[in-house]
Amino acid sequence: MEPSVPVRQDRAVTRQERILDAALDVFAAHGYQQATVDDIASTARTSKGGIYFHFPGKDAIFLALLDRSAGLLLARVGERVGAETDPIAKVDSALLALVRTFGSHRSLARLFLVEARGAGPQFHSCLADVQSRFVAFLKQQFDEAVNQNLVPPFDTEVASQAWFGALNQVVTSWALADRPRPLDETYPHLRALLLRSIGLLAP
Numbered sequence: 001m002e003p004s005v006p007v008r009q010d011r012a013v014t015r016q017e018r019i020l021d022a023a024l025d026v027f028a029a030h031g032y033q034q035a036t037v038d039d040i041a042s043t044a045r046t047s048k049g050g051i052y053f054h055f056p057g058k059d060a061i062f063l064a065l066l067d068r069s070a071g072l073l074l075a076r077v078g079e080r081v082g083a084e085t086d087p088i089a090k091v092d093s094a095l096l097a098l099v100r101t102f103g104s105h106r107s108l109a110r111l112f113l114v115e116a117r118g119a120g121p122q123f124h125s126c127l128a129d130v131q132s133r134f135v136a137f138l139k140q141q142f143d144e145a146v147n148q149n150l151v152p153p154f155d156t157e158v159a160s161q162a163w164f165g166a167l168n169q170v171v172t173s174w175a176l177a178d179r180p181r182p183l184d185e186t187y188p189h190l191r192a193l194l195l196r197s198i199g200l201l202a203p
Contacts, residue, residue: 016054019044020068023061028107032062032119062119066126069112073130076101077137087141088150088200094137095167095194096187102171103183109175113168135160142198152199163194 022044026035037058041048055061080097084090102109116123138160145151170190174180192202 015046015050016064019046019051019054019061020065023065024069024107024111027062027065027115028110032115037061059122062116063123063126065111066116066123069108070126070130072108073098073101073112074133077134086150087144087148088195091138091141091163092191094134095163095191098167099171099183099187102175106175109171113172113175131164135164138163145198154198159198162197166190166194 019040023035023040026039026043030039035058037048037051040058040061041051044051051061055064076097077094080093081090084093102112112127116127139156142151142154142156142159146153146156167190170186171183174183174186188202195202
């Protein structure tokens with residue numbers, strides 16, 4: 001008896017996820033430029049033809065991986081922020097969610113913050129979209145904090161870009177380090193500096 005269409009679709013999705021998982025390891029280990037479809041096929045324990053059945057080439061795999069990673073990051077941020085009402089607490093929760101997600105997936109940090117930036121302009125729109133969404137979220141919370149008189153007035157647009165840039169630099173340096181300390185350990189120090197920049201002290 002032939003399997004139903006949903007079963008076939010489920011199997012296809014499972015194979016695609018296995019390929020993307022393998023690609024994440026390969027790109028993180030070898031870099032986007034040096035990685036090959038053969039490497040991904042070997043790591044995924046499938047044939048090169050099996051890769052091309054799901055993806056037309058390395059660029060398509062990389063873009064799909066970026067899309068999946070962006071979805072994961074934004075989902076983690078949404079989960080953490082949803083439990084908060086105070087705008088500064090929302091910002092704190094969002095930053096902590098990113099730190100913990102990257103901290104437990106170093107290959108993801110290398111993919112998103114290192115490899116994607118050097119892979120070519122065709123991938124920059126994906127990165128720019130995630131960055132603009134996160135910066136806009138920060139600005140929205142800063143504006144609300146100012147409106148509620150929780151902090152003195154300040155340039156919320158500059159601050160949101162600066163906060164994102166600081167987090168980006170800290171995580172990128174950690175992802176590139178030979179023997180990095182746990183990323184979680186850096187966050188309290190970063191948090192204190194960022195809060196001070198808008199007139200607050202870390203508790």
